[in-house]
Amino acid sequence: MEVHAIVDDLAEQLSKSGERWLHASAAKPKYFEFTPVELFAVTERMSLAEPTHELSADISHLVEFLHCVKNLKIRGARGYIGSSNVVWNALPFSLHLCKNILALWFTDCDVKMVSGLVNIRKTAKRIVVHYSMKNIEDLLLESSSIDDPNLLERWQRVEEVDFSFNDIDSIHPSIVLLKTMQRLNLSHNKIVNIGDQLQHLAFLTELDLSHNAIVHIDEWHTKLGNIKTLNLAGNKIANTHGLRRLFSLQTLDLSDNAISDIESASAVGKLPVLEKYDLRGNNVLNTIEYRTRVFEGFGERFTEIELDGRKADDREKDTVAVRLALQKAKKEREDLARLRKLQIDERIRFLSGEEHVARSV
Template sequence: MAHFNRDVEGFTASRVVKTIGSENVDNYTVYILEVYCGSYSWTVRHRYSEFHELHERLVTKYKIDKTLLPPKKVFGNQNEEFIKKRQADLELYLQVLMHYLPKLPPELAFFLDFDKYEIHGITQLLAEHLFEKGEKILQSQQTFVVSPLHLNAVTQRLKLPEPTCDTGDMRKDLGHILDFFTRLKYLKILGTKEPLGTSNIEVNQLSFEMNCFKSLTVLELDQCNIGTISVVDTVKKTLKHLIVHGSLQALKDMLLRDIVYWQTEDTEETAVLPVWESLQAADFSHNEIKEIDESVRLMPRLEYLDLSRNQLSDVQHLHYLPALSQVNLAHNRLRTLESLHVRLGNVKILNLSGNQLDTLEGLSKLYSLETLNVSKNKLAEVENVQCIGKLPCLENLILRDNPIRTVVDYRVAVLELFGDRAKEVLLDKEATTQQELDKIAVRLALQKAKDDRAKRQSTSSTADTSSIPN
């Protein structure tokens, strides 16, 4: 992003203001300025009266020539020829100010929207805000929302050989930002795919470093370009909860930030990898992730994982997460689940809603499972879910919005699968009623009598066969 240079020659070369047009708004003329700062540009709109107010302040504070600004004109100021001449005069006025003033006055910088688009203006405004409200934000444990624009400005400003305060106003000292960032615990970075304001600045293309954040415990990235983020090792040490929405196509893009190469199951390359050593919860929902890659092993203490609303068609590599107890795989593209106990280990809460499952056979050995949500799938028959009746810890089962709901006595038929444990199970968030328990008891008794009769017949048939002489 563009920044102020210290030398006048460099300053004039990289900063140009042009008056590119005008428009009539409510019977007065608004002049359209285009500001060029390095490779960036933006437009600003001002009435002549606003130029006059700026000029008065500059005359008072900096003793510039009173006659430098073209004079007012009461009559004929809507004439096309007059407006064109005034455009040229105002452009010349601004160019003279920028060339001859030894340092860009804050008043002029604000007039040209440098506080919105240029790193000094952005950081000074942020510093002033944190000087006034930073301590309150920290004490109330609010989530601080910031744009990649601000983080890029801070990153670039720190690389300049300049004092942290070069305006004389201590409220705008860069140190206020650094102190705040060092102590901040809750941060949300909100990106955008749209150009910034009236500029050609693509916010999500601005790179930034995160080494200033020494105490972060919660980090949320929303609509960001993950490839522009660097120096995250400090964050990896303290972060407990990571949230990434609308920003990922692969988990490794986030989990392997700053790592050039690493070992996989298919290669012999190896590296000492800094793990996300404190991370307990990760929410990667609402992305475009197609697979669960091996980079998940860099979260060895993870307990909660949300991968809902992605494009997953298989469940892999979660066996690298021994502490994992809650998994959300809702609204993906899962059709089958084979030997899920090998892949998920001791998971207690599992959400598989909104997929394309027609059987739960792969869940038959998830013996630690307590809550299962398989709503909005393609489960049509009781036989499709029969295997979960043997799960000893399952207490909450959600089957809503499946074809199975049309089965006669649906609740009784499903709860019967749990046998004597039926009264302990919440089906579709509803407790088992006494009437349902009575029906289940009758059905179980009938089934037991049927099984006993079949067993006796089998025993009798065996005895008869054994009594036939050879």
């Protein structure tokens, strides 16, 4: 591979347009795109102490650009490079020259080939990885031999992480290195169990686990922290009981799952701040009076709930209000009957006590 030719072409290109691109990107943020081949060539070239002779191809233009660029996209490809026997995504490369990255995006790469993230861990706010990862630790641990992620340097400023459209089947403990993360997208993977790691992410409020292979969601309040938005669409979930104690939840998407009865759908009815609830694509929608019966599970709060994209209409409000009134009247009757029974039992015990005293005398 012509390392010098690739790097010299990049350097010449950036000597002409790099500064202009950086100024334009500062006004309207956009990604500058490299290939793994180009970054491999840069990594190899930086290990050589060979000056280039033409000023226009001076490698300093390339180095300066990498120092300054804030939004970087690395786009790989499948198969071989041209007619060579070199595989596109089998070339290792380093990003140690990137000192001001705010957003880093990999697509169609292999993150196992990436190194030199030490500066990016300090600056990046957004990480996107598509079609490039089987294991979360391949990126976050960066070939480290340390078993305990808590001993490694954390990503200090990251807010949004998008690991969707990969082959991830579990959430590795190294996820705790993203301590400041607020939004996590793990949709379109192969996850069955979320494990116990996400509870340690105190700032995480939005979690997308849609289109995975999740069946069981038992006691998820012990596995998640203060989640406000949870997307579980497109899984195989049959009931919502495991979510009934996620008290900070405001938005819940369970569309296209396996929920088939009202009881399973209504288990989240006591969540105090839930506002949006989506069950579209579940068999429960075939239940007679489905909407009013689900609304009924939210009690007096039902008018605040947006079910399947819309709030209760006037007819639904009237129906649910009547049912709630009947439930309330029934409960009051039951409470009164219970109280009367207690009073009667107490009177019987009292009279039995008097009779016992009289006999003793």
